[in-house]
Amino acid sequence: MSDLDPLVRFDHVEKFFPVPTGLIKGLRSKEDRPAVRAVDDVSFDLHRGEVLGLAGESGSGKSTVGRLALRLLDPTGGTVIFDGTDLATLKSEEMRRTRSRMQVVFQDPLASLNPRMTIGQTVEHPAKIHLTELSAKQRRDEVYDIFSAVGLDPPKYYYDKYPHQISGGQRQRVVIARGLITRPDLIVLDEPIAMADVSVQALLLDLMMRLKDEFDLTYLFITHDLATTKYLCDRIAIMYLGKIVEIGTLREVFTNPQHPYTRALLAAVPVPDPRHRRTEPLPQGEIPNPISPPKGCHFHPRCPIAQEGVCDVERPQLLPFVGESDHSVSCHLRTGAHQDLDPKRHTG
Amino acid sequence: MTAEILYSIRNLDVEYDTRIGGVRAVDDLSLDIYKGEIIGLVGESGCGKSTLGKAMMRTISSPGHIVGGELWFEGVDLMTLSEKEMSSIRGNRVGMVFQDPMTSLNPLMKISDHLTEAIRTHYPKMSEAAARARAVEMVKDLGIREERIDDYPHQFSGGMRQRIMIALVLALNAALIIADEPTTALDVIVEAQFLDLLRDLREEFELTILLITHNIGVVAELADRVAVMYAGKVAEVAPVEPAFLDTKHPYSRGLLRSVPNIDVDNQELYKMTGAPPNLIAPPSGCRFHPRCPYAVDLCTDDEPRLLDVSGDGHLASCWIYSDALHRPMDPEHV
Numbered sequence: 001m002s003d004l005d006p007l008v009r010f011d012h013v014e015k016f017f018p019v020p021t022g023l024i025k026g027l028r029s030k031e032d033r034p035a036v037r038a039v040d041d042v043s044f045d046l047h048r049g050e051v052l053g054l055a056g057e058s059g060s061g062k063s064t065v066g067r068l069a070l071r072l073l074d075p076t077g078g079t080v081i082f083d084g085t086d087l088a089t090l091k092s093e094e095m096r097r098t099r100s101r102m103q104v105v106f107q108d109p110l111a112s113l114n115p116r117m118t119i120g121q122t123v124e125h126p127a128k129i130h131l132t133e134l135s136a137k138q139r140r141d142e143v144y145d146i147f148s149a150v151g152l153d154p155p156k157y158y159y160d161k162y163p164h165q166i167s168g169g170q171r172q173r174v175v176i177a178r179g180l181i182t183r184p185d186l187i188v189l190d191e192p193i194a195m196a197d198v199s200v201q202a203l204l205l206d207l208m209m210r211l212k213d214e215f216d217l218t219y220l221f222i223t224h225d226l227a228t229t230k231y232l233c234d235r236i237a238i239m240y241l242g243k244i245v246e247i248g249t250l251r252e253v254f255t256n257p258q259h260p261y262t263r264a265l266l267a268a269v270p271v272p273d274p275r276h277r278r279t280e281p282l283p284q285g286e287i288p289n290p291i292s293p294p295k296g297c298h299f300h301p302r303c304p305i306a307q308e309g310v311c312d313v314e315r316p317q318l319l320p321f322v323g324e325s326d327h328s329v330s331c332h333l334r335t336g337a338h339q340d341l342d343p344k345r346h347t348g
Numbered sequence: 349m350t351a352e353i354l355y356s357i358r359n360l361d362v363e364y365d366t367r368i369g370g371v372r373a374v375d376d377l378s379l380d381i382y383k384g385e386i387i388g389l390v391g392e393s394g395c396g397k398s399t400l401g402k403a404m405m406r407t408i409s410s411p412g413h414i415v416g417g418e419l420w421f422e423g424v425d426l427m428t429l430s431e432k433e434m435s436s437i438r439g440n441r442v443g444m445v446f447q448d449p450m451t452s453l454n455p456l457m458k459i460s461d462h463l464t465e466a467i468r469t470h471y472p473k474m475s476e477a478a479a480r481a482r483a484v485e486m487v488k489d490l491g492i493r494e495e496r497i498d499d500y501p502h503q504f505s506g507g508m509r510q511r512i513m514i515a516l517v518l519a520l521n522a523a524l525i526i527a528d529e530p531t532t533a534l535d536v537i538v539e540a541q542f543l544d545l546l547r548d549l550r551e552e553f554e555l556t557i558l559l560i561t562h563n564i565g566v567v568a569e570l571a572d573r574v575a576v577m578y579a580g581k582v583a584e585v586a587p588v589e590p591a592f593l594d595t596k597h598p599y600s601r602g603l604l605r606s607v608p609n610i611d612v613d614n615q616e617l618y619k620m621t622g623a624p625p626n627l628i629a630p631p632s633g634c635r636f637h638p639r640c641p642y643a644v645d646l647c648t649d650d651e652p653r654l655l656d657v658s659g660d661g662h663l664a665s666c667w668i669y670s671d672a673l674h675r676p677m678d679p680e681h682v
Contacts, residue, residue: 057535167623168393197392198564202606202617224536227565227608231617254610268540270565272607274588282540286505 006045013078040242056239103179109171120159248327360417388567391577443517507538
């Protein structure tokens with residue numbers, strides 16, 4: 001895939017959140033102050049028209065990446081480029097205009113909707129701000145069109161409903177409709193179906209897939225649920241403690257996972273088939289404290305193949321996996337100078 | 349499976365009072381739980397599965413109340429017990445594990461105090477020191493380092509807290525564990541570790557577990573039997589393999605087929621039409637009929653009963669399997 005003109009580019013992006021400390025510790029120099037390294041040197045391209053999944057456990061930094069892509073947060077270091085422009089350089093008026101091209105859908109639709117506005121007013125609101133060239137009637141028609149597109153049919157019936165009068169699945173459709181009204185290029189989907197019941201999840205996944213084609217969208221799909229990424233994503237990035245440990249096409253990462261953490265994560269997903277037996281061992285323990293992550297590779301204390309003297313010392317880089325230009329892994333034993341240490345390589 | 353019934357729910361009705369009338373969240377529900385089994389209770393939000401779990405402990409709080417039915421446990425109908433007698437059953441004979449362990453643990457008590465208190469409730473003659481030694485053994489068995497035992501609950505991760513909840517239930521030697529969404533707040537690897545732990549423990553302690561969850565995958569991994577609830581009623585009960593591989597009720601079929609399976613390529617997710625009914629005015633006849641692709645007039649008029657449809661303990665509540673309307677389901681359709 002061509003990297004020449006991605007819609008979004010993360011270039012060595014960092015986001016650190018300072019940890020509140022006492023007065024004395026606060027007097028230390030900035031570098032010494034403890035911080036949560038929520039996003040730690042993350043680089044990737046989001047191509048036009050693709051769906052990139054961003055998966056990982058709580059605290060992996062995946063939602064922070066989403067907020068950085070929308071400039072809801074400013075990075076501590078590195079640059080976030082949207083359609084060729086460094087978002088950090090935009091003045092507020094330019095940012096406002098750019099923002100109409102990027103939208104977000106969060107997990108809890110009830111929290112995203114104003115309970116005192118009808119859902120029609122909610123969806124029309126961004127049009128009043130961003131689509132000033134439209135007449136009131138044109139705006140209303142636009143809302144009806146979007147309502148039909150997201151399956152809120154008949155639109156005129158739904159226009160006057162309040163959020164509490166419709167179901168959770170329909171509320172999420174309203175949030176999606178509000179995102180679509182400004183005809184954005186990018187939608188960040190941050191756990192958009194995590195709160196929905198399974199039968200509703202299937203409907204929402206189907207809807208998002210359809211809308212992507214209909215409205216020419218690019219999605220950044222943030223999720224903790226790997227099974228759902230299969231229905232939506234072209235590529236997937238796996239995050240662990242603020243870093244991307246593996247990225248590639250969905251097919252490549254799912255059928256040929258290289259990073260031990262990716263393998264563990266895939267193996268841990270509960271499978272709705274009683275005949276299924278787990279084949280990969282689970283890592284020990286839980287995600288370490290992100291304020292003081294382990295030295296070297298962040299995953300080494302839990303890793304079944306970690307090599308002393310390498311994995312606990314050196315930080316691995318995200319490098320292309322042999323022969324796969326579109327599949328990169330951050331593991332000493334898979335890419336880079338220490339590949340020979342991999343025990344599996346010798347046993348075949 | 350041993351056929352000894354540990355807990356038998358008979359014709360249970362639970363209602364919540366609202367301004368516009370009573371909502372029957374659990375309606376004439378009967379279910380047997382066998383000794384030593386893990387039974388998964390699945391269904392979507394509002395189907396009454398959590399209400400059922402609470403009703404089994406008689407912990408439904410106002411505006412909800414049990415309207416009728418019997419709850420047979422260890423030879424006693426719990427409905428006939430006084431509140432005082434009931435509270436000695438709760439925690440002692442029936443343990444509960446909830447989604448958020450933080451709400452069940454006292455933030456001012458060390459983990460060790462929680463455990464020794466539970467142990468000494470069960471063995472009042474045990475000394476403080478012996479109880480502590482026992483508590484240390486338990487946390488080590490659950491994969492928690494010994495030196496963490498004097499930590500407070502907030503210093504534990506979600507997965508570790510959930511292990512402590514299990515330890516507390518084990519310390520009391522409860523005959524039945526009701527686990528309501530025990531893994532929902534956990535990350536996927538921690539969830540898998542916790543499921544492995546439950547599997548090991550049930551072998552070791554012959555536990556009986558009612559696992560209430562919306563996560564179909566978790567049930568497939570852990571349960572021996574599956575009960576599917578819809579709109580306050582049991583739609584289907586079956587051993588786990590036939591429940592998944594030879595699903596009888598049209599609702600369970602739709603539900604199980606709308607779950608993404610990471611192991612299957614190009615899986616077509618089933619898209620169920622409509623939404624669960626409003627229980628203030630539930631549909632007549634079968635409550636699933638407005639959404640059912642097989643519904644006929646009979647389904648609108650009469651309510652089907654939960655019957656053994658295969659002769660080997662596979663129960664389903666659907667007219668398709670009655671002689672009055674014997675019509676095999678079209679596998680292509682659902």
